[in-house]
Structures are given as C-alpha cells and as structure tokens.
Amino acid sequence: MKTSLLIGITLMGIIVVACEEEGENETKISTYSSSESHNTGKNCMDCHKSGEPGEGWFIVAGTVYDTSLSTIYPNATVELTSKPNGSGTIMAQIAVDKNGNFYTTESVSFGQGLYVAVMGEGGTVKYMGSKITSGQCNSCHGVSTDKIWAE
Ligand code: HEC
Numbered sequence: 001m002k003t004s005l006l007i008g009i010t011l012m013g014i015i016v017v018a019c020e021e022e023g024e025n026e027t028k029i030s031t032y033s034s035s036e037s038h039n040t041g042k043n044c045m046d047c048h049k050s051g052e053p054g055e056g057w058f059i060v061a062g063t064v065y066d067t068s069l070s071t072i073y074p075n076a077t078v079e080l081t082s083k084p085n086g087s088g089t090i091m092a093q094i095a096v097d098k099n100g101n102f103y104t105t106e107s108v109s110f111g112q113g114l115y116v117a118v119m120g121e122g123g124t125v126k127y128m129g130s131k132i133t134s135g136q137c138n139s140c141h142g143v144s145t146d147k148i149w150a151e
C-alpha cells in the first residue's frame, strides 16, 4: 500500500518535470523598459521554439550592440519592411529591451523575404542589404557575420 502510494507520487513528479521541460507559446514581446530577457548574443530560437524549453516561441529575436560590438545597446528599434532601406510596408516594429535584446512571438508574414532596419536612439538607421526569410537574427549575426549594432 505504502509502496504503491510512493510509486504514484514519484510518477506524478516525473510527469510534472517532463511538462516543464517544454516551454509554452505564450505572448512575449520586448519593450524598451523590460529586462526579463537573458542569453545575450545567443540564437534565442535554439530554445524559444516548439518542443524547446524557452517560454514563448519567438518569430523575430536577437541582440543589438554599440559600435564596440561588445557592449549591448538598449533602446534601439528593429523594423522589418517589405521594401529595401525602410521603404514599403512596415511588417514589424520591435523595441530593444534594457539587455540589448529584442523578441516577439507575434506572427510576421515573411513572404518572399523582408528587409531590416535598425534604428539607434538618436535616429541613425542601419539597413541590412539582403532580405531575410527567418527572424533568427543571432543565427547569422555574431556567427557568420558581425553582431548587429546601432549608434
Ligand atoms: C539555452 C536556452 C535558451 C536560450 C538560448 C534563450 N532562452 Fe530565453 N528562456 C529559456 C527558458 C528555459 C526560459 C523559461 C525559464 C526562465 O525564465 O529562465 C526562458 C525565458 C525567457 C523569457 C521570459 C522571462 C519571463 O520572466 O517571462 C524571455 C523574455 C526570454 N527568455 C528571452 C530570450 C532572448 C531574447 C533570447 C536570445 C537573446 C533567449 N531568451 C535565449 C531558454 C533560453
């Protein structure tokens, strides 16, 4: 009797732990004043996607640095547009939080690809020349190309 009760409790424990290993897709969107993010510079979607432990499955996420490429740059703004150099329709606008990170779980229609603009606090804008079909910014930046930066 006691043994089966113990086994029961142990099994329940295992089930609870197993469920907690997978993050839920709750709405998470960075704001200028938020600071809940972490793992600066990492590819957020290694964990923030279906089947992984991150809370919220991000559609677009990454990290912005200053010109030193080693210090984070909070309060920048990331924009995805339908045409190059900030023209066309704004498809997404995401605030960079106090940790230099930006993220959103809102769906974005990438279609044939979107263009990227990153605005510094003072209004200086950097445009990415080529278009993207994935919002995993840190899968390239800081890996196969320079980190994202703003001034
Ligand atoms: C190694 C896996 C991993 C990586 C990489 C990762 N995260 Fe997470 N993240 C998690 C887990 C697990 C949680 C839920 C538990 C927690 O809050 O630590 C989480 C939670 C969060 C939360 C919610 C915190 C809250 O209190 O609601 C935010 C926001 C977040 N991550 C942002 C990011 C951003 C932005 C990146 C990329 C720069 C990133 N994460 C990279 C695993 C990761």
Ligand code: HEC
Pocket: 060, 061, 062, 078, 116, 117, 118, 126, 127, 128, 129, 130, 131, 132, 134, 135, 136, 137, 138, 139, 140, 141, 145, 148, 149
């Ligand atoms: C598939 C890889 C890849 C992804 C994903 C990617 N980038 Fe880029 N990015 C590059 C490369 C390569 C360059 C340099 C050539 C160019 O501009 O096309 C670049 C250039 C840039 C620039 C211009 C840098 C400068 O010095 O002027 C900015 C800003 C930028 N990216 C921001 C972003 C943001 C924000 C995201 C996510 C929304 C993102 N990138 C996603 C590869 C990527």
